[in-house]
Amino acid sequence: MQPFDSIERLERLSVLDPVARRVAGFSHRVTQPRALRDLLHGVWLGHPLHPMLVQVPIGAWASAAVLDLVPGTGPAAGLLIGTGIATAVPAALTGSTDWSELHPEQQRVGLVHAASNVVALGLYAGSLAARSHGRYARGKLLGFAGLAAVAFSGLLGGHLSYRQGAGANHTEDVPHLVPPGWSDIGALADLPDGEAVRRMLGVVPLFVLRRGADVHVLADACSHLAGPLHEGTVLDSGELCVQCPWHASTFRLRDGHVVHGPATAPQPVFETRVLSDHVEVRLPGAG
Numbered sequence: 001m002q003p004f005d006s007i008e009r010l011e012r013l014s015v016l017d018p019v020a021r022r023v024a025g026f027s028h029r030v031t032q033p034r035a036l037r038d039l040l041h042g043v044w045l046g047h048p049l050h051p052m053l054v055q056v057p058i059g060a061w062a063s064a065a066v067l068d069l070v071p072g073t074g075p076a077a078g079l080l081i082g083t084g085i086a087t088a089v090p091a092a093l094t095g096s097t098d099w100s101e102l103h104p105e106q107q108r109v110g111l112v113h114a115a116s117n118v119v120a121l122g123l124y125a126g127s128l129a130a131r132s133h134g135r136y137a138r139g140k141l142l143g144f145a146g147l148a149a150v151a152f153s154g155l156l157g158g159h160l161s162y163r164q165g166a167g168a169n170h171t172e173d174v175p176h177l178v179p180p181g182w183s184d185i186g187a188l189a190d191l192p193d194g195e196a197v198r199r200m201l202g203v204v205p206l207f208v209l210r211r212g213a214d215v216h217v218l219a220d221a222c223s224h225l226a227g228p229l230h231e232g233t234v235l236d237s238g239e240l241c242v243q244c245p246w247h248a249s250t251f252r253l254r255d256g257h258v259v260h261g262p263a264t265a266p267q268p269v270f271e272t273r274v275l276s277d278h279v280e281v282r283l284p285g286a287g
Contacts, residue, residue: 041261116153
């Protein structure tokens with residue numbers, strides 16, 4: 001049995017749900033307004049911010065462990081541990097913001113992931129305190145224990161990302177699945193005016209919105225966690241947008257641009273044309 005197979009049991013621990021709901025609610029309150037949440041998600045970057053920020057504390061703590069194995073490097077190791085503690089705070093803030101917008105199965109794993117990080121932070125704080133009082137042996141022991149907690153947390157983080165798809169772009173496969181060139185998706189008269197519907201292009205579901213003679217088409221599966229955009233809310237505040245019904249990611253219909261997170265990857269958008277009262281679509285640049 002592989003390590004991740006046993007971690008899958010965490011996904012079924014519904015007993016964690018009440019705690020997860022309270023923590024997620026607290027995260028939402030702390031990270032208001034929405035512009036702050038978008039900043040923490042990494043909407044401005046086009047990529048989740050959390051994976052980038054965690055490299056600093058992990059790197060600092062791992063480097064401190066190496067120095068602790070070398071005689072005469074105590075002060076340098078302490079500096080690295082302090083750096084890790086300081087940079088763990090923004091990393092945790094971005095992580096909790098992303099985590100609060102996940103499915104329950106993902107939140108259960110993420111909750112234990114966060115708890116492991118809290119344990120690690122406490123151990124490193126104890127290590128730094130011991131070193132400041134000249135207790136270097138105790139400080140080293142606590143530091144190695146902290147690194148073990150970080151490693152376990154990293155294992156859970158890998159499960160979240162690679163098994164459960166948290167933070168991944170759920171529309172990356174669209175360009176590889178749609179046929180090249182123009183494809184017919186049905187008669188214009190069959191599309192209700194002003195109401196989003198779902199149409200299929202081969203195996204790819206499409207979000208289709210007709211406004212008079214204009215037709216807007218996006219990939220229907222939200223890039224955040226594959227929510228059905230055609231069941232979402234169409235917004236018109238100068239620019240037509242659609243808001244995902246699952247976690248309220250908002251995309252501009254004109255170009256698929258992310259207006260609000262938690263999504264960070266843009267939504268695939270299709271060019272449209274009407275020939276003989278039939279709507280045809282293609283990906284930009286598909287020929």
